[in-house]
Amino acid sequence: MLKNLNSKHIQRFSYKYLPQFPISPNSPKLGFSRSQIANYRSNFPTTIMSSSKTIVLRSSDGETFEVDEAVAVESQTIKHMIEDGCADTSIPLPNVTSKILSKVIEYCKKHVETPNADEKVAEEDLKSFDADFVKVDQSTLFDLILAANYLNIKSLLDLTCQTVADMIKGKTPEEIRKTFNIKNDFTPEEEEEVRRENAWAFE
Amino acid sequence: MEDLLPNNVMCNVLSRLPVKTIIRYKCVCKKWCDLVSDPNFVNLHLSRSREALMIFDHYKPSRPGCLMWVEMGYKALVQVKRLDLTDYCGFVAGYWLSQVGSVNGLICSAYHKGFLIYNPVLEECMYVPPPLQEFETLSYGLGVSMVGEYKLIHISHRKISLDSDELYAVEIEVYTLGTGKWRILGQTPFRFKSIKGEVDNGIFVNSHVYWIIHDQIYDFDLNTETFELFPSPPGDSGASNMKMLGVLKGRLSGVSWCWLGLEVWVMKETSWYKERTIKENISHLLDHNSRPLCLINGIDGTLLVFHEDELMAHCLDTNKTLPLNMKMCFDRCRLVTTYRPSFVKLGNFGLESVLADMYEDREESRKEYVHGRWDMFKHKHEFRLA
Numbered sequence: 001m002l003k004n005l006n007s008k009h010i011q012r013f014s015y016k017y018l019p020q021f022p023i024s025p026n027s028p029k030l031g032f033s034r035s036q037i038a039n040y041r042s043n044f045p046t047t048i049m050s051s052s053k054t055i056v057l058r059s060s061d062g063e064t065f066e067v068d069e070a071v072a073v074e075s076q077t078i079k080h081m082i083e084d085g086c087a088d089t090s091i092p093l094p095n096v097t098s099k100i101l102s103k104v105i106e107y108c109k110k111h112v113e114t115p116n117a118d119e120k121v122a123e124e125d126l127k128s129f130d131a132d133f134v135k136v137d138q139s140t141l142f143d144l145i146l147a148a149n150y151l152n153i154k155s156l157l158d159l160t161c162q163t164v165a166d167m168i169k170g171k172t173p174e175e176i177r178k179t180f181n182i183k184n185d186f187t188p189e190e191e192e193e194v195r196r197e198n199a200w201a202f203e
Numbered sequence: 204m205e206d207l208l209p210n211n212v213m214c215n216v217l218s219r220l221p222v223k224t225i226i227r228y229k230c231v232c233k234k235w236c237d238l239v240s241d242p243n244f245v246n247l248h249l250s251r252s253r254e255a256l257m258i259f260d261h262y263k264p265s266r267p268g269c270l271m272w273v274e275m276g277y278k279a280l281v282q283v284k285r286l287d288l289t290d291y292c293g294f295v296a297g298y299w300l301s302q303v304g305s306v307n308g309l310i311c312s313a314y315h316k317g318f319l320i321y322n323p324v325l326e327e328c329m330y331v332p333p334p335l336q337e338f339e340t341l342s343y344g345l346g347v348s349m350v351g352e353y354k355l356i357h358i359s360h361r362k363i364s365l366d367s368d369e370l371y372a373v374e375i376e377v378y379t380l381g382t383g384k385w386r387i388l389g390q391t392p393f394r395f396k397s398i399k400g401e402v403d404n405g406i407f408v409n410s411h412v413y414w415i416i417h418d419q420i421y422d423f424d425l426n427t428e429t430f431e432l433f434p435s436p437p438g439d440s441g442a443s444n445m446k447m448l449g450v451l452k453g454r455l456s457g458v459s460w461c462w463l464g465l466e467v468w469v470m471k472e473t474s475w476y477k478e479r480t481i482k483e484n485i486s487h488l489l490d491h492n493s494r495p496l497c498l499i500n501g502i503d504g505t506l507l508v509f510h511e512d513e514l515m516a517h518c519l520d521t522n523k524t525l526p527l528n529m530k531m532c533f534d535r536c537r538l539v540t541t542y543r544p545s546f547v548k549l550g551n552f553g554l555e556s557v558l559a560d561m562y563e564d565r566e567e568s569r570k571e572y573v574h575g576r577w578d579m580f581k582h583k584h585e586f587r588l589a
Contacts (some may be wrong), residue, residue, distance in 0.1 A: 065569075074401060142207055142208065144209070145208060145212055146209075146212075149209065149211070149212050158211075158215075158216065161212065161215045161216045161219065162219055164216045165216050165217075165219035165220055168216075168220075169221070169224060173227065173228060173230050173231045175231070176228060176231050177231055180207045180208065181207050182207075182231060182232050182235075183232065183235075184231070184232055185232050185233050185234075186230065186232065186233065189228050194229055194230040194236065195230055196536060198226045198227070200223075200284055201222075201223045201224075201226035201227045201228060
């Protein structure tokens with residue numbers, strides 16, 4: 001087992017899992033003795049033995065983001081791509097800009113990190129994070145919905161759709177058309193008929 | 204111009220809005236008007252639909268009465284819609300209507316010539332003929348099976364005398380919406396010595412319908428169409444005092460009361476758990492004049508609705524009583540049931556003709572919906588002319 005641990009693994013793992021060594025990713029310290037490694041393994045058996053893969057995501061404007069696999073698979077789309085073996089180098093996401101992708105990654109990270117903490121406190125914390133997360137302008141909100149839909153991240157889709165639903169609740173049909181850029185394809189008579197048929201809803 | 208958001212996302216957003224708002228947005232564009240009829244949207248909306256109350260109010264003995272669809276707001280009830288059943292389905296004018304039940308947004312009422320099934324949101328109604336056997340009705344039930352078949356159940360008694368004893372056997376008939384006819388399931392092995400008291404309508408939960416008949420709980424499985432005895436809660440204040448069934452958070456629940464207080468039981472997995480015992484606050488109200496009317500999932504927790512001079516609700520979680528600010532005369536208000544609004548279309552069921560009319564001058568659209576069997580509705584027009 002130890003033979004398989006090459007310098008690259010040790011370098012990558014050390015800064016994450018060995019807090020007593022303030023080693024940065026670029027640190028040249030690579031020489032761990034066998035006993036040191038054995039000691040760390042006994043303290044963190046699962047973390048060192050599991051391969052915490054990172055996935056590289058490429059946005060539509062060419063920017064790359066390196067994220068932990070656990071975070072990336074919050075997206076069912078990415079999860080299936082990984083399972084199908086398409087994720088060797090990087091995963092291109094032509095429908096998502098870097099601005100939106102960074103926000104989505106921030107969301108997924110928060111949601112992956114949280115569950116292990118205290119029940120009530122974690123829940124409150126997550127709720128306020130979600131509430132702040134959607135305090136963005138309308139076009140960003142719509143881009144987030146489209147990204148959540150494309151990447152198939154159910155919790156983000158539910159959050160953003162609920163936000164939009166709350167936003168449009170009190171609007172008139174004309175305001176709705178403006179918000180969603182919808183052309184009114186009813187003739188005035190047809191529209192009048194729809195209103196009349198459903199008069200009770202317009203009271 | 205390309206749409207900003209794809210259809211499935213729009214369905215997701217719309218399904219979270221209140222019903223009145225969704226209907227209002229039908230006039231935004233043709234696509235949104237059609238979106239509301241999309242089965243995907245209907246299912247999505249139904250899964251999110253919150254329970255409301257349907258209050259059945261008879262204001263004159265000779266008129267079918269009206270239904271008030273009322274939503275539970277934070278402080279008070281908000282009336283969403285008032286359905287005057289005479290205007291709505293003219294052919295029941297002059298008949299007494301009794302409520303059968305409500306499932307997935309469809310409401311069923313019985314009158315002496317049959318049944319009426321309607322969806323108040325889409326304003327569509329459908330006629331169902333009366334049961335084949337003419338024994339005395341014990342109760343009705345309405346539910347939907349796992350495969351999506353909506354079934355109307357009629358339980359009746361038939362007198363079978365053995366020597367000098369009078370015994371009553373329970374007979375069942377089922378009508379599946381879409382088939383156009385009743386099926387006689389026959390006699391069950393259950394026998395009663397007498398017919399005493401009224402039996403409430405069946406409560407539907409998880410493809411089973413439950414009734415309390417003569418202090419025992421019976422269960423009709425809509426999938427296998429079998430009628431069986433269902434275990435009652437244990438102990439002294441078990442079935443002998445279990446007077447009302449309801450559904451709380453998707454589980455069968457029951458309320459039993461006696462002079463000591465009120466108990467709420469919930470069926471979890473395969474056994475009954477006593478969820479709550481209420482001794483103060485409302486025990487003085489538990490006489491025959493004010494009995495609990497129904498159990499409903501409210502905004503802040505589950506509620507037990509009952510009434511004194513006005514409709515009140517008791518929150519089971521916080522143990523507080525909330526007046527619902529809706530005065531009604533006890534004699535008039537016979538029934539309060541839960542109702543979950545939906546956009547389920549009656550036209551999708553099959554053989555029955557669906558009538559959708561609120562407006563006289565919509566001749567064209569009325570003809571579209573009714574396929575055949577026009578004669579049944581003819582007398583409605585005659586009545587109006589009179």
